[in-house]
Amino acid sequence: MLRLTEESRRLWIICSMGVLSGLVLLDETILGVALPSIRSSLDLSAGTTHWIVNAYFLTLTCLAALGGKCVDLFGLKPVLVVSGAVFAASSLFAGFAEDGAFLIAMRALQGVGAVFIFALSQAGANMAYPKEKRGLGIGIYAAMATIFLAVGPLVGGVVTHYVSWNWVFWLNIPIVTIVGVIAFLVWEEPRERTTERHIDGVGVVFLLIGLTGLVFALMQGATLGWGSAVILLSAALGIAGLIGLDRYEHRQKQPLIDVKLFRVPEFLSACIVFMACQYALIVMAVFFPIFLQNEMGYTPAQAGVAALIAVIAFPFISAPVGRLADKLGSRPVVMTGLFFSGSATLLLGFLLPQKSYLLFAVPLLVWGIAMVCIAGPSRRIAVNAAPENEQGQLSGTIVTIRLLGSTIGVAISSAMITAGFSIPTVFLVCGSLLFAGLALSFLALSEAKSAKDGS
Numbered sequence: 001m002l003r004l005t006e007e008s009r010r011l012w013i014i015c016s017m018g019v020l021s022g023l024v025l026l027d028e029t030i031l032g033v034a035l036p037s038i039r040s041s042l043d044l045s046a047g048t049t050h051w052i053v054n055a056y057f058l059t060l061t062c063l064a065a066l067g068g069k070c071v072d073l074f075g076l077k078p079v080l081v082v083s084g085a086v087f088a089a090s091s092l093f094a095g096f097a098e099d100g101a102f103l104i105a106m107r108a109l110q111g112v113g114a115v116f117i118f119a120l121s122q123a124g125a126n127m128a129y130p131k132e133k134r135g136l137g138i139g140i141y142a143a144m145a146t147i148f149l150a151v152g153p154l155v156g157g158v159v160t161h162y163v164s165w166n167w168v169f170w171l172n173i174p175i176v177t178i179v180g181v182i183a184f185l186v187w188e189e190p191r192e193r194t195t196e197r198h199i200d201g202v203g204v205v206f207l208l209i210g211l212t213g214l215v216f217a218l219m220q221g222a223t224l225g226w227g228s229a230v231i232l233l234s235a236a237l238g239i240a241g242l243i244g245l246d247r248y249e250h251r252q253k254q255p256l257i258d259v260k261l262f263r264v265p266e267f268l269s270a271c272i273v274f275m276a277c278q279y280a281l282i283v284m285a286v287f288f289p290i291f292l293q294n295e296m297g298y299t300p301a302q303a304g305v306a307a308l309i310a311v312i313a314f315p316f317i318s319a320p321v322g323r324l325a326d327k328l329g330s331r332p333v334v335m336t337g338l339f340f341s342g343s344a345t346l347l348l349g350f351l352l353p354q355k356s357y358l359l360f361a362v363p364l365l366v367w368g369i370a371m372v373c374i375a376g377p378s379r380r381i382a383v384n385a386a387p388e389n390e391q392g393q394l395s396g397t398i399v400t401i402r403l404l405g406s407t408i409g410v411a412i413s414s415a416m417i418t419a420g421f422s423i424p425t426v427f428l429v430c431g432s433l434l435f436a437g438l439a440l441s442f443l444a445l446s447e448a449k450s451a452k453d454g455s
Contacts, residue, residue: 009186011140013128016183018141021121022148023175024114027056028406029152029311032286033304034160034168036293038103041165047223048100050414053286054407055104058215059111060118061403062208065256067119069199075189076120083120084180087113091172110169117176118399121145124187143315150311153289157304203256206245207400211407213238218411222419257397269444270381271401273334276437277374278405280345283413283430284310284367291423296355306357310364314372321372322380329447330377337373338438340366345431352424381447 031053039049071079090109097103125141159167217235224231249255261267288310292303325333344367351359382398413426 009188010128012182012186014125014140015144016179016186017121017124017128018144019148019175019179020117020183021125021141022145023172023179024060024118024121025145025149026152026155027110027114027172028282029149029285030156030168030171031056033153033156033289033293033300033307034165035286035290037160037165037300042098042100042103044100047219047414047418048104050219050286050410050417051104052100052107053282054215054219054410054414055107056111056114057282057403057407057410058211059108060115061400061407062211063112063115063204064118064399064403065207065397066199066204067115068123069256070116071120071123073199076124076187077184077189079116079120080180080184080187083113083116084176085113086110087117088173088176091169091176095166095169106169110172122399124183142318146315146318150308150314153285153307153311154304157289157300157302157307161299161301161304200249200252200254200256203245203249203252206241206248207256208241210238210241210243210245211404213241215407215411218408219414219418222415257400261397265444266384266446267382269440269446270378271398273338273374273437273441273445274378274382274398274401275405275408276338276433277341277371277378278402279409279412280341280367280430280434281371281375282406282409283426286410287413287417287423287426291352292357295352295423296357306360309361310368313365313368317369317372318376322376325377325380330381331441331445331447333373333377334381334445335438335441337370337377338434338441339370341370341374342431342434342438344370345427345434347431349424349426349428349431352427353422381445384447 035049035052038044038052039046087110090106090113094103094106094110097106121141155171156168159165159171213234213236215238217231217238220234221231245257246259249257249259262271284307289300289303289307292298292306293300298306321333344363347363348360348367351363379398409430412429416426416429417423
């Protein structure tokens with residue numbers, strides 16, 4: 001371990017964890033701008049191109065709840081070494097891909113590494129500071145992570161335009177190596193670590209079957225035919241997998257996902273709103289840059305700069321919005337966010353055919369501010385609705401919900417485009433979904449105190 005004061009060691013830990021978490025978020029947003037170039041270079045269909053995005057999300061979603069438990073079982077350092085190596089190697093090979101199938105496989109493997117990087121970064125950030133200073137630590141962590149999320153489209157566009165799309169993947173290697181080494185050197189494992197938790201392999205299998213079956217059916221239905229045997233079988237397997245997950249997890253003392261939480265109305269409604277928010281985020285990150293390049297003739301660099309306005313507010317207003325939710329309650333903040341984000345998204349759906357960026361700028365900025373008002377406060381409602389003794393379990397469940405929203409967003413939007421719908425129509429559907437979330441919030445979303453144990 002490096003010789004550092006305790007305070008500086010904590011700062012190094014929280015910064016390295018923020019960068020590692022940000023790297024996972026970067027890979028969610030950096031690729032959208034590069035997709036047209038990748039599709040052209042490898043001669044891919046639209047459906048195959050979108051699988052490059054969703055292979056990453058699907059793996060993250062299916063394994064998210066498993067990541068935290070592996071950190072609990074094995075400790076942060078071993079998980080960091082293995083996951084960092086997997087993430088770096090898959091990024092290296094992804095950059096050398098010469099066909100869509102290999103690139104999709106590497107993106108799925110990259111998602112495996114990202115699952116455990118994300119889990120250890122959250123655990124490390126939670127443990128870096130004592131409870132009385134944890135707010136400061138989490139604030140630093142969140143600010144650094146969201147900076148990566150915000151600059152993803154810009155970095156992806158500049159790198160793709162001035163170097164090549166391959167470097168969108170290769171950029172990961174020096175970042176994860178340097179920051180991983182720093183985190184390894186400054187981290188001290190807790191003297192006491194739980195050995196009671198076990199890995200719920202059966203739950204992982206049910207979740208994998210359920211989500212993969214449904215996502216495949218949604219993404220390939222337009223291509224293979226919604227009534228085809230393959231699509232119907234895939235959808236049936238997906239539904240059966242999720243039903244099996246619910247039945248199995250309901251009986252477990254240490255479930256992969258605590259399905260009992262979804263019987264709590266406040267938690268369920270907050271999760272649905274949170275999913276709608278993530279759906280909208282991925283639609284903007286992936287399909288807006290594609291529209292700028294394919295329909296308006298923007299270069300990747302220009303598309304990256306143009307998309308930046310939609311996410312530029314994230315690092316700056318997340319903390320003030322959080323304080324506002326503490327003061328006013330989350331429900332009014334979430335409902336305000338849903339109204340303005342839904343309005344901005346619908347407006348974009350109507351304005352995109354005009355192909356004038358000057359018309360897009362204000363709705364994009366409003367959309368970004370409104371998204372911040374949904375994401376954090378809706379998560380706050382979900383956390384407050386869960387029992388205090390289930391907050392650790394809750395983290396993995398919420399991460400899974402977040403990623404599920406992104407996965408479904410890519411799947412449904414890709415299916416629409418494959419079926420012949422335009423990107424403006426994708427935005428109209430997304431805006432309608434946000435207004436459906438607003439209706440749900442009005443009817444069912446409520447600010448609840450933490451549920452009592454055993455409820």
